[in-house]
Amino acid sequence: MEKGSGTAGEQSPPRVLVFSTVFISDVGIDLAGSSHMHYPPSSIAIPLPCSSGIKPEWILYALQHGFDGVFIAADGTDCPFVPDCTDRTAKIVDDGQKLLEENNIEPERLKMAAVCSVCAEPFVKHMKNFQESLKKLRPTQGAD
Amino acid sequence: MSERRIGVYICHCGGNISDFVEVEKVRDAIENEEGVTVAKTTMFACSDAAQQEMINDIHEHKLDGLVVASCSPTLHTFTFRGVAERAGLNPYQYVQVNVREQCSWAHTDLKEQATEKAIYMVKAGIAKVRLTHPLKKTRIDTVPRTLVIGAGISGLRAAIAHSDLGISAFVIEKSDRIGGWVSEFGKMYPHNRLGSDLITELSEEIKKRENIHIYTEAEILTKSGSVGDFDVKIKVKNEEISLNVGSIIVATGFASYQPYEGEYAYGTDGVLTLPDFKELIDNSKGEIIYQGKPVKNVTYIYCVGSRDSSGEKGHTYCSRYCCNAAIHASLIANDVSSELNQFHIYRDIRTYGKYELLYREALQKGAVFIKFDEASPPRVEKSNGRFNVQVKDVLTFGEEIEIESDLVVLVTAMEPRENKAMNDVLKLPVSLDGFFKEIHPKLRPVETVIDGVLIAGTSQAPRNSAESVAMSLAATSKSASLLMKGYVELEPLIAMVNEDTCVWCGKCSEACPYSAIEKISSGEKEIAAINTAQCKGCGCCVPVCPENALTIKGYTDEQIRAMIDAMEVLL
Amino acid sequence: MTKVNPDFIKKVATSEEFNATACINCGVCTAVCPMDVELLPRKLFRYALLGLEGKVLENTNVIYQCLLCKMCEENCTADVHIAENVRFLRSYISKEVFKL
Amino acid sequence: MPLPIGDVIGLMVDNLKKRKTVFPIPRKRAIEWANGLNIPEGGKTVIYTGSMYQLLPYMIAAVKNMELIEDSFLGKFVFMGRFFNRMFNVSAFVSMPKKADVKRYKQIVYNIAKLLKKAGVEFGYLYKKELYSGTLAYDLGVDDAFSLQAKRVYELLKENGVSTVITVDPHTTNMMRSVYPTIIDGYDIEVKSYLEVLAAIDDFQPIHSVEKEITVHDSCVYARYESVIDEPRQLLKRAGYTIKEPKDNKALTHCCGGPIESIFPKMSHTIGKNRVQQLKDATNGGAVATMCPICMASLKKASGDGLEIEDISSFLVKAFCD
Structure with a gap:
């Protein structure tokens, strides 16, 4: 299968993989849906227990396999597991961006923001903005 | 061909999903996925009939994996794990795909794309299930003790209820006395007993019991361990005490909204909040005297600090208790002085249930109710020592009315109490309103995402004392059902070590917030080992391992990659 | 701007003979009234309940325009004794204003 | 400009207090309907007219006068009438009824008595002693004057040993049956x-066959105050008439406008016209039956000559009496 991007005139919207967290940010994303707030449907979440547990390799893998961007919906200070979740996740983002650069992928394709369990509006805003900024980048390098 | 035999069920959820996602199309798109043996759509996956159908399918087709694409996993993960269990399928070989909150409801504007997204999501779910293995829960013995935070009516009642069941209770209270708000109340509805008497009664009851300990001027400092077996450090005055408890009940109560200077002339003598007014009437006999002058006319302004649709100055929510409380106070005021003229300027009267009787009684006794619109709130001016309250009455289509009053009572909101220090320790999620948040308002109303930590009373939402006690008893029964069983089973979705690749560098152990990773010897080398009772499955150890030797069950490298692969398709 | 008169409330709104507190403000009474006068009877009673004596007396004419035909009462969802209330307002005016 | 309400009411109240009726008419006029019927004086059961039908011709005339002055500068001088009325019977002077009206309303009560006799009911009449029920004072909220009158009526009945009263109009029925008990202890x-x-x-069956369509106009007071709804229909049906119903009927009947005629004649007329339209829509060449003198007067006035409107008793005598 091929990616459908590149057709002249109509570019398909950037695909975003969201790493969310079961107790916090996924709940916030749920709230956006329950409130019928709209964001681009080309964003799909994979929930994990905590954003501090994301492997940079997964980020690279996603960008090499059909996604145009990865968004980490971090627990932030709401994290039920670790108080310094923000710092830990930020380190993962640093490592991840380095890994992307090594693989000739723009580090801007990885973004992180804390999304709390009621952060429905912020999440929607992040999705819209991230999609917009991804549109300005060239198509994903590593795509098949 | 995979040897897996997976059942996939796609829920209509009435129309919540199927109105925006073409569920049949989703089914068609995934039925030939590798390993899929059964692919069905269902009107309500959570219905008894649908559950039974899944069980039958599991038996008939010898299914070893289950995918339900329906609502948020927060709501029904346990439901369908239960289905799997009843059918003899390991519950951890089940995956819930959230095509409602994160698909149909979020993309009501783009049906076609929502359907495509749902297809990817279900495919990812199938990919994940394909790589599941049967898992077993970890068993932990529980200790028959609870920690109650807050010695208001909810906390005290919870402590006694635990004690009744043979569970010891430690109650810690931040202030220097017990009883909270209720201890300051006069006559309460419907029994007309004094709030202070109720608290005295509870306190006498507690004194009789050996298994309740109350610490005033006490705060929680740290918490470790897990559900059923928490180690808690508390500070009582200047002393630190360690407690070992199986559950924690949070009953920290509410704060009363403080109007800002000038809000309905607040700050002027004679403009009182509802709690101030209650104090005034509770201490009045025969006549209500304010600052030496007899009070003849009282005007109440409702929803002060509540239902502020802008959310700028007040809260957006309805504080729920205040209509009842204000009307009840006005009836007590009427008892003190039947000559009193009382005017209630309200937005909507919400005297639900039996409290409607209070409203009727107030009407019968001559109280005047004037409805105002949020867009044109009443104005309060003081002249010659009296207040002139001006309001537009909605029910006469905007007649402007002027009421002379001696007192203006602001019916103030309930708001969440400042609990930062405590919540830095407990880490409970907080709702948009600032109150503590339950897992599910209907299905799991007193539990929090932190296993073993329960919420009660007005720490959770505005409510009256009767409702608060009801919630505290609900929390008690949840706590007791946990502790009286003698053990809890912990989620097996925790870390595991690849013994072949681990070379013990110690980084994982440093990263673990629960001290759940230790060094052990394995044959000739040293490797990391997971303490299954301590590990919470957060995954903090996973990215720090230079050898890729750690993984969280249910979130393995293979599973994440497979999910990404499953979604790598043409848009 | 009309001033609330607490004495009027005591004499009228809370009098046993005047029972408009049950009114749920649905407006059916006004809709079915053959007189087709906006004030009758819902708004008029609201004035009385709020103690707006000035407004009530200002509308003495309307109070005597009521036919007492009870079409409103027959359709009232809250069992307000509308005709009796109108009669009560008349009796108040007879005494207090006309001194009859 | 509407008439000064206080003064108009004052005029009527003064009359009621002083002359025991709102529109004083000569006593002999009030009882002459009974001529030739040989109704015994007094008795345990009496027919009670309350003078409602007999008063109507005078009211019609009086309202005509009021209508003329309603919008004129003379409206301001009604209070003077009230002042003189205390000494002279002003209302009797200003309101000279039409002879035809007097005859028509007299005939109705006569017919009613005839129907009762034909049905075998034994009853007496209080003749000159009979008093007005006070209904207008009650409606206008002149409680003191009304209660004075109600007590007078009750005393009259007791003095004459009356235990059962047969009324002929809805207002008197309502006063004597439902209102008096609320103000007279032991009524x-x-x-x-x-x-x-x-x-x-x-057993009361018709002796002549009649064929006609009759549209029933329910009186508000009969239908909604006293629940007298089926009886008039039963009787008309028994008589052989075909009953037609207007759009608003029975408990949801439409007012004739009459009750406010003495204060707001023009408004009253508009209401009457609205009702007449409903009745015309239901009546196809037939007639309209009323059962209240006020309804009849209001509707007749509002319809002009376009519609046959008669009291129900007029239709009943045609079938039940010779």
Whole structure:
């Protein structure tokens, strides 16, 4: 299968993989849906227990396999597991961006923001903005 | 061909999903996925009939994996794990795909794309299930003790209820006395007993019991361990005490909204909040005297600090208790002085249930109710020592009315109490309103995402004392059902070590917030080992391992990659 | 701007003979009234309940325009004794204003 | 400009207090309907007219006068009438009724008595002693004057040993049956409308055949205050008439406008016209039956000559009496 991007005139919207967290940010994303707030449907979440547990390799893998961007919906200070979740996740983002650069992928394709369990509006805003900024980048390098 | 035999069920959820996602199309798109043996759509996956159908399918087709694409996993993960269990399928070989909150409801504007997204999501779910293995829960013995935070009516009642069941209770209270708000109340509805008497009664009851300990001027400092077996450090005055408890009940109560200077002339003598007014009437006999002058006319302004649709100055929510409380106070005021003229300027009267009787009684006794619109709130001016309250009455289509009053009572909101220090320790999620948040308002109303930590009373939402006690008893029964069983089973979705690749560098152990990773010897080398009772499955150890030797069950490298692969398709 | 008169409330709104507190403000009474006068009877009673004596007396004419035909009462969802209330307002005016 | 309400009411109240009726008319005028019927004076059961039908011609005339002055500068001088009325019977002077009206309304009560006799009901009449029920004072909220009158009526009935009263109009029925008991302790008079009395006598059957469509106009007071709804229909049906119903009927009947005629004649007329339209829509060449003198007067006035409107008793005598 091929990616459908590149057709002249109509570019398909950037695909975003969201790493969310079961107790916090996924709940916030749920709230956006329950409130019928709209964001681009080309964003799909994979929930994990905590954003501090994301492997940079997964980020690279996603960008090499059909996604145009990865968004980490971090627990932030709401994290039920670790108080310094923000710092830990930020380190993962640093490592991840380095890994992307090594693989000739723009580090801007990885973004992180804390999304709390009621952060429905912020999440929607992040999705819209991230999609917009991804549109300005060239198509994903590593795509098949 | 995979040897897996997976059942996939796609829920209509009435129309919540199927109105925006073409569920049949989703089914068609995934039925030939590798390993899929059964692919069905269902009107309500959570219905008894649908559950039974899944069980039958599991038996008939010898299914070893289950995918339900329906609502948020927060709501029904346990439901369908239960289905799997009843059918003899390991519950951890089940995956819930959230095509409602994160698909149909979020993309009501783009049906076609929502359907495509749902297809990817279900495919990812199938990919994940394909790589599941049967898992077993970890068993932990529980200790028959609870920690109650807050010695208001909810906390005290919870402590006694635990004690009744043979569970010891430690109650810690931040202030220097017990009883909270209720201890300051006069006559309460419907029994007309004094709030202070109720608290005295509870306190006498507690004194009789050996298994309740109350610490005033006490705060929680740290918490470790897990559900059923928490180690808690508390500070009582200047002393630190360690407690070992199986559950924690949070009953920290509410704060009363403080109007800002000038809000309905607040700050002027004679403009009182509802709690101030209650104090005034509770201490009045025969006549209500304010600052030496007899009070003849009282005007109440409702929803002060509540239902502020802008959310700028007040809260957006309805504080729920205040209509009842204000009307009840006005009836007590009427008892003190039947000559009193009382005017209630309200937005909507919400005297639900039996409290409607209070409203009727107030009407019968001559109280005047004037409805105002949020867009044109009443104005309060003081002249010659009296207040002139001006309001537009909605029910006469905007007649402007002027009421002379001696007192203006602001019916103030309930708001969440400042609990930062405590919540830095407990880490409970907080709702948009600032109150503590339950897992599910209907299905799991007193539990929090932190296993073993329960919420009660007005720490959770505005409510009256009767409702608060009801919630505290609900929390008690949840706590007791946990502790009286003698053990809890912990989620097996925790870390595991690849013994072949681990070379013990110690980084994982440093990263673990629960001290759940230790060094052990394995044959000739040293490797990391997971303490299954301590590990919470957060995954903090996973990215720090230079050898890729750690993984969280249910979130393995293979599973994440497979999910990404499953979604790598043409848009 | 009309001033609330607490004495009027005591004499009228809370009098046993005047029972408009049950009114749920649905407006059916006004809709079915053959007189087709906006004030009758819902708004008029609201004035009385709020103690707006000035407004009530200002509308003495309307109070005597009521036919007492009870079409409103027959359709009232809250069992307000509308005709009796109108009669009560008349009796108040007879005494207090006309001194009859 | 509407008439000064206080003064108009004052005029009527003064009359009621001083002359025991709102529109004083000569006593002999009030009782002359009974001529030739040989109704005994007094008795345990009496027909009670309350003078409602007999007063109507005078009211029609009086309202005509008021209508003329309603919008004129003369409206301001009504209070003077009230002042003189205390000494002279002003209202009797200003309101000279039409002879035809006097005859028509007299005939109705005569017919009612005839129907009762034909049905075998034994009853007496209080003749000159009979008093007005006070209904107008009650409606206008002149409580003191009304209660004075109600007590007078009750005393009259007790003095004459009356225990059952047969009324001929809805207003008197309502006063004597439902209102008096609320202000007179121990009130023990049985009150029935002649329509209820006649409808309850199964043997009372027509002797002439009549064929006509009759549209029933329910009186607000009968229908909504006293629940007299089926009886008039039963009687008309028994008589052989075909009943037609207007758009608003029975408990949801439309007012004739009459009750406010003495203060707001023009408004009253508009209401009457609205009702007449409903009645015309239901009546196809037939007639309209009323059962209240006020309804009849209001509707007749509002319809002009376009519609046959008669009291129900007029239709009933045609079938039941010779």
